[in-house]
Structures are given as structure tokens and as C-alpha cells.
Amino acid sequence: MQDQRPNIPPRARSACAVVTKPLELFRSLYDFGAMTATKPKPRKKNLSHDIRESLLALLENDAYGPGAALPSERELMAQFGVGRPAVREAMQHLQVMGLVEIRHGERAKVAEPSIGKMVEHFSGTMRHLLATSSANLEHLKTARFAFEKAMAQEAARMRTTSDLERLRRIVDAQAGAMSDMTSFLTHDREFHRALASISGNPIYTALAEAMFGWLADFHADTVILPGREQLTIDEHLEIVDAIEAKNAARAAKAMHDHLTRANVLYHRTYLASPEP
Amino acid sequence: MQDQRPNIPPRARSACAVVTKPLELFRSLYDFGAMTATKPKPRKKNLSHDIRESLLALLENDAYGPGAALPSERELMAQFGVGRPAVREAMQHLQVMGLVEIRHGERAKVAEPSIGKMVEHFSGTMRHLLATSSANLEHLKTARFAFEKAMAQEAARMRTTSDLERLRRIVDAQAGAMSDMTSFLTHDREFHRALASISGNPIYTALAEAMFGWLADFHADTVILPGREQLTIDEHLEIVDAIEAKNAARAAKAMHDHLTRANVLYHRTYLASPEP
DNA sequence: TCATCTCACTTGTCATACCAGTTTAAATGC
DNA sequence: GCATTTAAACTGGTATGACAAGTGAGATGA
Numbered sequence: 001m002q003d004q005r006p007n008i009p010p011r012a013r014s015a016c017a018v019v020t021k022p023l024e025l026f027r028s029l030y031d032f033g034a035m036t037a038t039k040p041k042p043r044k045k046n047l048s049h050d051i052r053e054s055l056l057a058l059l060e061n062d063a064y065g066p067g068a069a070l071p072s073e074r075e076l077m078a079q080f081g082v083g084r085p086a087v088r089e090a091m092q093h094l095q096v097m098g099l100v101e102i103r104h105g106e107r108a109k110v111a112e113p114s115i116g117k118m119v120e121h122f123s124g125t126m127r128h129l130l131a132t133s134s135a136n137l138e139h140l141k142t143a144r145f146a147f148e149k150a151m152a153q154e155a156a157r158m159r160t161t162s163d164l165e166r167l168r169r170i171v172d173a174q175a176g177a178m179s180d181m182t183s184f185l186t187h188d189r190e191f192h193r194a195l196a197s198i199s200g201n202p203i204y205t206a207l208a209e210a211m212f213g214w215l216a217d218f219h220a221d222t223v224i225l226p227g228r229e230q231l232t233i234d235e236h237l238e239i240v241d242a243i244e245a246k247n248a249a250r251a252a253k254a255m256h257d258h259l260t261r262a263n264v265l266y267h268r269t270y271l272a273s274p275e276p
Numbered sequence: 277m278q279d280q281r282p283n284i285p286p287r288a289r290s291a292c293a294v295v296t297k298p299l300e301l302f303r304s305l306y307d308f309g310a311m312t313a314t315k316p317k318p319r320k321k322n323l324s325h326d327i328r329e330s331l332l333a334l335l336e337n338d339a340y341g342p343g344a345a346l347p348s349e350r351e352l353m354a355q356f357g358v359g360r361p362a363v364r365e366a367m368q369h370l371q372v373m374g375l376v377e378i379r380h381g382e383r384a385k386v387a388e389p390s391i392g393k394m395v396e397h398f399s400g401t402m403r404h405l406l407a408t409s410s411a412n413l414e415h416l417k418t419a420r421f422a423f424e425k426a427m428a429q430e431a432a433r434m435r436t437t438s439d440l441e442r443l444r445r446i447v448d449a450q451a452g453a454m455s456d457m458t459s460f461l462t463h464d465r466e467f468h469r470a471l472a473s474i475s476g477n478p479i480y481t482a483l484a485e486a487m488f489g490w491l492a493d494f495h496a497d498t499v500i501l502p503g504r505e506q507l508t509i510d511e512h513l514e515i516v517d518a519i520e521a522k523n524a525a526r527a528a529k530a531m532h533d534h535l536t537r538a539n540v541l542y543h544r545t546y547l548a549s550p551e552p
Numbered sequence: 553t554c555a556t557c558t559c560a561c562t563t564g565t566c567a568t569a570c571c572a573g574t575t576t577a578a579a580t581g582c
Numbered sequence: 583g584c585a586t587t588t589a590a591a592c593t594g595g596t597a598t599g600a601c602a603a604g605t606g607a608g609a610t611g612a
Binding site: 359361362379380381 | 565566567572573574575
Binding site for chain 2: 056059060085088089092093096097098099113114115118121122124125126128129131132133136139140142143146150154201202203204
């Protein structure tokens with residue numbers, strides 16, 4: 001009596017489940033047809049898959065604002081007429097997707113959807129991908145290369161005076177932290193993030209931040225080499241100067257040189273004597 | 277007796293679990309320390325979280341090639357000394373991340389990691405994000421705008437003769453499918469995918485494909501309007517011509533005009549009479 | 553009034569049973 | 583002997599019950 005929907009008579013659901021799937025019943029109530037691409041969907045997927053789609057539609061259509069509390073697992077269980085595992089797996093899936101937040105003892109809450117959070121959830125998979133395939137790592141380096149150059153150009157076009165001040169402040173702080181390697185890297189990361197944020201597009205910011213993190217994890221590219229801190233500072237300053245001058249081409253070249261230098265130095269230093 | 281590790285005496289695991297967590301025992305056997313960022317990790321997370329990390333490390337370190345069959349849930353259960361739900365949730369999580377493939381009746385298999393598959397798994401979240409926030413949709417449109425321009429430039433620099441032939445073949449096919457809207461859109465999609473694939477970077481290809489799909493789902497940008505098919509073809513041809521001439525600037529401008537036109541037309545047509 | 557504590561309610565985990573697909577190998581028919 | 587069929591033994595999927603553990607709010611005490 002302690003657990004498991006005490007109101008419903010036992011066997012009632014299981015019996016009806018044979019005749020008509022409870023999910024289809026629920027679907028007919030809300031009827032979200034043709035959401036994405038008009039599929040008849042006769043496929044036999046998981047039960048949790050159906051539940052997840054129902055929840056997803058609920059999150060999109062209904063007035064579940066960010067931070068709102070979802071029904072408890074038991075309630076959903078009774079509502080959908082399925083067992084707890086199905087509800088649970090669906091909720092877990094949504095959590096992995098970054099759409100809800102589940103904490104022990106509390107009700108699940110609707111997470112506010114944001115690009116940044118999504119990319120963060122994404123990172124685990126990306127790291128695995130990079131760890132298993134060195135080719136993908138090269139591709140990512142290439143992509144970041146192009147991306148950062150585009151960011152530099154965009155920043156040169158759109159920068160305001162406050163943007164410029166912020167960049168200079170970061171570079172100054174970085175120059176003052178040359179002794180502390182960790183702090184130096186943090187400022188380096190912030191520099192690139194600030195650069196991307198000038199565009200005003202959160203997708204750019206999130207991507208820049210994520211790419212930096214991914215590559216830093218594998219000590220590839222973007223790595224700061226001991227003894228070369230001053231060079232890094234100088235290159236950052238050149239980038240800022242180009243942005244101040246609103247010279248997109250010069251900014252792109254400065255960023256190009258910056259990343260190329262880092263990459264070349266990396267290969268020269270680490271590939272000669274592999275591994276610490 | 278039918279289920280649940282018949283060999284282990286009951287209560288044996290639970291008893292030891294109080295004294296020393298079985299996971300730490302397992303960890304000490306393999307000892308993957310300092311994989312990502314040297315965290316002491318005293319946090320109290322889920323049990324399934326620990327299991328997932330163990331499995332993750334297993335996938336990365338051991339010789340589990342793509343397509344290899346993982347141990348069954350019951351085996352893992354016994355191996356880690358935890359219940360089936362914990363193992364199950366961990367596996368589900370890995371499946372959502374796209375690292376394993378689980379089918380009813382078969383053993384779970386290691387999925388071959390690929391950028392494209394990862395982006396595909398990503399799509400559900402992205403769609404939700406776009407459905408709930410129109411601002412993000414605008415940001416995505418901007419990002420795709422810049423991305424496609426960069427792709428056009430890259431293609432103009434790197435295109436080979438066979439790339440060119442492929443592009444022209446696609447445009448020809450598209451011109452021949454002007455009557456069938458669905459087919460026309462398919463060819464349009466293929467055109468942009470082929471353009472991105474010229475770069476040789478699978479990340480670009482996957483992103484181009486994904487962005488097209490996301491935006492097409494919301495009828496925003498990139499939409500093909502009835503009666504304007506010939507214009508689309510002409511613009512595609514201009515892009516191909518620019519790429520043939522290896523003129524990056526011209527290619528970028530052609531792509532710019534192409535996407536701008538589509539966007540303007542969209543606003544003019546659909547915003548006047550909202551919704552079908 | 554405020555701090556504390558208890559208790560109801562939540563999710564997390566375990567255990568068991570059974571269902572539903574898949575594979576495999578033995579039994580059967582030719 | 584060989585191909586087909588059938589059944590047994592896997593596999594994951596679902597349901598349910600019980601309990602542990604965490605959270606929060608209302609009751610209780612000072």
C-alpha cells in the first residue's frame with residue numbers, strides 16, 4: 001500500500017493494455033499529429049519512447065514554463081497507464097537531452113532551454129568521439145580554425161567601444177597572470193569567449209566555448225606552451241587592434257597567425273618528445 | 277530463480293555495499309584517473325552515473341571496437357554488483373548519447389562513433405529548443421547564413437572537377453523536378469550537402485545537413501516557395517559558376533543573395549497571411 | 553517569533569516476476 | 583544425410599512491490 005498508485009484497482013491497466021494501448025488513448029486526447037514530418041508511425045518502438053514523445057509534446061504545447069515542476073513519476077505513471085520504468089526511462093532521456101532537471105527527493109523541473117546548456121550536455125559524447133578517433137580531432141581543429149577566423153571578422157565589424165574595453169581588460173588580466181598557468185589558460189579561454197560574444201549570437205558563444213574546452217582536453221591546438229606566454233599576449237593584442245580598427249581582413253589574419261602558431265609549436269614541441 | 281544473477285547468494289552484495297562501494301572496487305581495478313580534468317569528484321551522484329562512467333571508460337580504453345557486443349545487462353549487473361535498473365539506466369544513457377545500440381532480444385552493440393550520428397541524436401533537443409524559443413530560431417538562421425557563406429568560399433577554393441560535375445548533376449536533377457515539390461526540396465537539400473562535403477570535413481557536412489533539416493522543419497529560411505523554383509535554380513547555378521571560377525568572394529556573394537532572397541520572400545509571403 | 557524537528561512526499565535503488573523478441577541448437581521430417 | 587521446423591535458452595522490455603535516502607513544509611517546542 002505504500003507505493004504504486006494506490007487508487008487504481010490491480011490488474012485493471014494490464015488487462016486493458018492488451019486490447020488498446022493506453023498510449024494511443026492518450027494521444028487521441030491531445031492529438032499532436034504532423035509535428036515534424038507527417039509520419040504514420042506504425043513502427044514498434046519502445047514504450048518509453050512513446051511516453052517520451054508525449055512528455056515532449058506536453059513540454060512544447062502546454063504552459064510548462066521553465067522552472068515549472070512536472071508531475072511526479074507516480075502521477076505520470078497513473079496518467080499514462082504504464083509502469084514506472086517506462087516513465088522513468090522517458091524522464092531520464094529528457095534529462096540527458098537537457099530538457100528537464102531531476103534531483104533526488106524533488107519533483108522534476110522543466111529546464112530553461114538554452115543553447116549553452118545543450119552544448120554542454122553534448123560535450124560528453126563529443127569527448128568520447130575525439131578520444132576514439134584522431135581523425136575527428138583533426139576535423140574539429142580545422143573547424144575551429146575557420147570558426148574563430150569568422151568570429152574575428154564578425155567582431156571587427158560589430159564591435160562597440162564597450163566590447164573593445166572588455167577585450168583589453170581580459171588581455172591585461174591575462175598578461176598579469178603569466179606566472180600562473182591555470183589562471184593564464186582561464187583568461188585565454190575568456191578572451192575567445194568574449195570575442196565570440198561580440199557577435200551577439202549565443203550559438204557562437206556556446207560553440208566557441210565548447211570547442212575550446214574540447215580541444216583543451218586533448219592538449220591539441222590552442223594549447224599554451226610554457227615560455228611562450230608573452231607571444232600569446234602579443235598576438236591577442238594584435239587581434240584586438242585589428243578589431244579596434246574595424247579591419248575584418250586584418251583581424252582574420254591575426255587570428256589565423258595566432259592559431260597557426262599554436263598548432264605549429266604544439267607539433268614541434270610535443271611530437272618530438274611524446275607525452276609528459 | 278528465473279531471473280537476476282542466480283549464482284550470487286542473496287544479500288551478499290547489499291551487505292558489502294555498505295562497507296565499500298562496489299564501484300570503487302571496480303574503479304581500482306582499472307584505474308582511469310585524470311581522464312579529462314583531474315577532478316577528485318567527491319560529489320554524490322546517481323549510482324547509474326557511476327556505472328555509466330565505468331562503461332564509458334571501458335568503451336574508450338578496452339578493445340571494444342565498433343560493432344562489438346557488450347555483456348548482457350545481467351552480466352554487467354553481476355560484474356558491477358548493482359541492480360538491473362542501475363545498469364539499465366546507464367545503458368539507456370549511453371544509447372541516447374549514441375555510443376551503443378540496443379535492440380530487443382539482442383545484445384547491446386558498440387556503435388561506431390561518427391559526427392553525423394551524433395548530430396542526428398542531437399536533433400531532437402535542437403528541435404525542442406527552436407520550438408520553444410523564436411529567438412533561437414533567428415540565431416540559428418544567422419549562424420547558418422554565415423556557415424553557408426563560409427562553405428561556398430571553401431568550396432570555391434578546394435573544388436575538384438568531379439566536385440563540380442556532381443554539383444551540376446544535382447542542379448540538373450533539381451531543374452527536372454520542378455513539378456514535384458518534395459523531390460525539389462530533396463534535391464535542394466542535397467545541393468547544400470554536396471557543397472559542404474567539398475571541404476572534406478565531415479563536421480561541415482553533418483552541420484550543413486542538420487541545419488537545413490532544423491530550419492526546414494520550421495518553414496523558416498531555406499524554404500522553397502511555389503512559383504519561384506526557376507529562381508532557385510538560377511541562383512544555384514550562379515553559385516556553381518562562382519565555384520567553377522574558383523572565385524571565393526563571388527561564391528560568397530552568390531550564396532548570400534541566395535539565402536537573403538529566400539528569407540525576404542519568406543517574410544513577405546508568410547508573415548502577411550500567417551499559417552496555412 | 554524563531555529555531556528545530558518530525559513527517560509526509562519525493563526520487564533512487566533493489567529484487568522479482570513475467571512478457572516479448574532473437575538466436576541457436578536439437579528434434580523432426582524428408 | 584540434409585533441410586526444415588520447433589522448442590529451449592538466451593536477450594532486452596515492462597510491471598510491481600518494497601525499502602532507502604533525500605527534500606521541504608508544517609507542527610512543535612523554546
